[in-house]
Amino acid sequence: MPKAKQPTAVGIFRDPESLVHAGETARRRGFRDLDAITPYPVHGLAEALGLKVSWMPRVTKTCFFVGAGLGYSFEYWTMAIAWPLNIAGKPFNSVPAFMPVTFECGILLAGICTFLAVLAAGRLRPAPNFKPIDPRLTNDHFALLIPHGVEGGAAAHALLRQAHALEVFDVER
Amino acid sequence: MHEPQITSVSDPGPAPISRAYRQQLWAALAIGVVLFLVGLKFDTGRVWESFLVNYFYFLVLALGGLFLVALEHVTSATWSVVFRRLAEAAASYLPWALVFGVALLLGVRRIYPWAQAGFHFDRANKAHYFSFPFYSERTMIYLLIWAFFGLFFIFRSLRQDREGGQINRRAATGFGKLPSLNGRMAAAFMIVFAVTFTLASVDWIMSLQPDWSSSMFGVYTFAGLFEAALALMIVMSVIMRRRGWLGEIVTDRHYVDLARMLHAFCIFMVYIGFEQYFLIWYSNFPEETSFFHRRIVGGWGWVFLFLLFAKWVFPFCVLLNQKVRRNENVILTMAWLVLIAEWFDVYWLVLPVHHASFVLPNWTDVGAFLFFFALFGLTVARLLRRHSTVPIGDPKLVNSVAGRYLA
Numbered sequence: 167m168p169k170a171k172q173p174t175a176v177g178i179f180r181d182p183e184s185l186v187h188a189g190e191t192a193r194r195r196g197f198r199d200l201d202a203i204t205p206y207p208v209h210g211l212a213e214a215l216g217l218k219v220s221w222m223p224r225v226t227k228t229c230f231f232v233g234a235g236l237g238y239s240f241e242y243w244t245m246a247i248a249w250p251l252n253i254a255g256k257p258f259n260s261v262p263a264f265m266p267v268t269f270e271c272g273i274l275l276a277g278i279c280t281f282l283a284v285l286a287a288g289r290l291r292p293a294p295n296f297k298p299i300d301p302r303l304t305n306d307h308f309a310l311l312i313p314h315g316v317e318g319g320a321a322a323h324a325l326l327r328q329a330h331a332l333e334v335f336d337v338e339r
Numbered sequence: 340m341h342e343p344q345i346t347s348v349s350d351p352g353p354a355p356i357s358r359a360y361r362q363q364l365w366a367a368l369a370i371g372v373v374l375f376l377v378g379l380k381f382d383t384g385r386v387w388e389s390f391l392v393n394y395f396y397f398l399v400l401a402l403g404g405l406f407l408v409a410l411e412h413v414t415s416a417t418w419s420v421v422f423r424r425l426a427e428a429a430a431s432y433l434p435w436a437l438v439f440g441v442a443l444l445l446g447v448r449r450i451y452p453w454a455q456a457g458f459h460f461d462r463a464n465k466a467h468y469f470s471f472p473f474y475s476e477r478t479m480i481y482l483l484i485w486a487f488f489g490l491f492f493i494f495r496s497l498r499q500d501r502e503g504g505q506i507n508r509r510a511a512t513g514f515g516k517l518p519s520l521n522g523r524m525a526a527a528f529m530i531v532f533a534v535t536f537t538l539a540s541v542d543w544i545m546s547l548q549p550d551w552s553s554s555m556f557g558v559y560t561f562a563g564l565f566e567a568a569l570a571l572m573i574v575m576s577v578i579m580r581r582r583g584w585l586g587e588i589v590t591d592r593h594y595v596d597l598a599r600m601l602h603a604f605c606i607f608m609v610y611i612g613f614e615q616y617f618l619i620w621y622s623n624f625p626e627e628t629s630f631f632h633r634r635i636v637g638g639w640g641w642v643f644l645f646l647l648f649a650k651w652v653f654p655f656c657v658l659l660n661q662k663v664r665r666n667e668n669v670i671l672t673m674a675w676l677v678l679i680a681e682w683f684d685v686y687w688l689v690l691p692v693h694h695a696s697f698v699l700p701n702w703t704d705v706g707a708f709l710f711f712f713a714l715f716g717l718t719v720a721r722l723l724r725r726h727s728t729v730p731i732g733d734p735k736l737v738n739s740v741a742g743r744y745l746a
Contacts, residue, residue, distance in 0.1 A: 183345075183741065209592060209742040219661060254623060262617050 173319060174339040175312045177326030178300055182208040185308040188329035189214040192312050195325060201311040203303045222283060229279035230272040237271025238264055299337060307332075311339065345741035350731045351586030354579060354723040361720060368713035374706025382703060387446035388689055389700075389707040394443055395543060396685045397711040398436045399560070403568020404429025405489045406532065412492070412525035418596050420739035421588050423730045425575045426568075427496055428722040432715050433489035437482040439711075443543075444475050450693075453549040461550045461626070469546060477542055481535045488528045493722070495521060499732035536561060544685075547692040551630045555615045562604070562611040566650065567681035569601045573674035575719075577667060579728065588729050588740055591665060598670040601677065602658040609651035634687060638697030642687045649680035682708075 179185045186208065189200055193216050200215040202208075212219075245251065246258035256263065284290070303309050310331075314322040319336065326334045378386030404426040411419045411426075419426075448454045453469045460466045467473070537557025545556050553559075573594065580589050619627045635643055654673045658664050690698060700708075730736060738744070 182743065209744070223661070256621075262613075262620050265613065265617065 171338045172313050172315060174337050175314055175319065175322035175326060176299055176333075176335055176337055177310045177312075177329065177331030178302070178333045179308040179310065179329075179331055180306075182211070182308055184330050185310055186210055186214045188310050188326060188331070191329060192310070192322070192325055195321070197312050197314065197318070197322065197325075199313050201313075203299065203309040203311070205304055205306060205308070208308070222280065222287070225283045226276045226280045230276035233275025234268045234272030236275070238268040240271075241267055300333075313339070345737060348588060348729075348731075348737055348740050349586060351584060351588060351728050353726055354582075354584040354720075354728050356720045356724050361717065364713040364716045364720070367709040368717070371706050371708075371710025371713060374702060375710060378703040378706060384449055384693060385701070386703045386707070387449040388693065389703040390446060391443065391450060391543065392682075392685050392689050392704065393707040393711045394436075394439055395689075396682050397432065397715045399564045399567060399681070399685070400571050400715065401429050401432035401436060401489070402485060402532075402536065403564045403571065405433065405485065405492070405528075406565065407568055407572065408492050408496075409488070409525040409528045409532070412519075412521040413529055415522060417735045417739050417744045418593070420733055420735045421585075421593055421729055422572050422576055422597070423496065423733070424723070424726070424728055425572055425579070427493045427730075428719040429568075429571060429575075429715075430489040431493055431722045432718045433482075433486040435714055435718060437479075437486045439714075440478050440482045444478060447471065447474065451546055451549075452692075453546060458549070465549065469549065474542060477538065481539045484531055484535055488524070488531075491524060492521065496730050496733075497726055499730065500727060502732065533557075536564070544688050547689060548630060548633070550626055553615055553619070553627070553630065555611065555618075558611050559615055562608040563650075563681050563684050566601065566604045566608045566677055569597060569604060570674035570677035570681070573597050573601065573670055574678065577671045577674075579723075584723075584728050586729075588736075590740070590742075591667070592742055594667060594670055595665055598658055598664045598673075601654060601670070601674065602664070605651050605654040605658075605677070609647070609655075612646075612650075633691045633695075637691075637695050639687065639691050641697065642683055646680055646684055646687065649676050650684070 177188060179188065182204065185202060185204070189202065189211065192200055193214070198216075202211055202215060204211065211217075241264045242259060245260070245264075250258045252258075253260075298304070299309060300307065310326065310329075312322045312326070323334050375386060375390070378389070407419065407426040408423060408430060410416070411423055451469075452458055453460065453465075454471060454474075460469070540557050540560040544560065545552065576585065576589055576597070577594070579585050616631060619631060633639070653676060657669060657673055663669050686700065686704075733739075
């Protein structure tokens, strides 16, 4: 369920360090639910913003084992139960020979499920009217988002300015 | 974790490696020489096998260091700059590898079946390839090439320490610009290294079983090399940082990067190892299966299993978890495990040729190990004692310390 919109201060930064630094300061001053938009993964940002470790790896891991299990079971069923073939005297259940397919099935399911889970978790869908906060955020600028409620706006703006943000403004988010 | 913007780094200076420590290494060296000479008298075949195992093992560590240096230059990487001096220190062993490569040639007749009188190859052209003069020439050429590249990168790095960023200022940035001299030399090294290391593995290890061949063998030894080199970087940097020899340069973040690489390349290792086993198992030709038959029956299979677990299962499962991967002790343990496993990998490649059933490493191995370990340790210590423990003149060092890997 989408959260109710609330006023959020946005600071645009030129470099990732100022962003991380500003995030740390904001958290020390008691702001919560911080978010950031960056063109690429920034080291130490998740820790600075106090983000929890993502649950996405668990999706990948679970789906890998399910996929690998299904792949192996299918091979076992076809090669050892449904239609056993003697191939060069190898056992019907030839574990080494089954490994590549098992592995690939695991990778396939893990990859597809992670992709779908990211789409679902990020609520990513076609949005023709979507307007980015700032198009530069997809290239070489970094944004820190501080949800500040009704009364914290001034403090959040001051904090971002102090941290050398290029621009500071408010959005409803 | 408050981290102000880092704009300069302070030089941690050379590592103050104590005299007592070096004396212990000299003593180990002397014990190694004595045990080797005693071994020559009493157990000539075995002593040369131990020599080959330990020579190859420490050569692999040194080459792994050189490979990491070249990889950094060829990709203009920033993340690994903080470790580069450690890799260079490992690579500074390469001239010694050249010297003891000559010594290895003295033992060729003792360990390689093809060098013994009356040996017939399954194919005639192999006999030309494995004639002793041609074999010696090849050995010298590989070692000369590696020593040249090793010294080239080390000397330029040390010069950069003194002269600052001037020496390599034409850095590779953007399309159409020529990469720096280091970058171009590193690219050349990559190609030369792929060929020479494959051929060297064939010459030194694969030719122990002259009738067997695997087109994957060079990749197999390379996978071990890279995994071991990353483990060595972890071990060296963790130990040196605990003693304060790396100053404020190396942080937890850098270990996480190395641990990630180790994790990735333990998968590469098992991929290559399994693939080689799988294809030979599947096609089931007698001349191909002889390699694994020798190395599985007679107790050698336990070593094989140990390699599977120590090079892949344990590091893979343990380093998979993000939180565990951040624990310095855990990654140090995994790195030691990988380094030990790499030694047993070489042991497992060499020993089964002349020993049908499993033999434990004995005093000849201890002697050869002590000798090469001491030589390697003294060479590494020599570089780190005389020069700063990080490439202080590299302009990328600041970004590497600050984690601005894409800057």
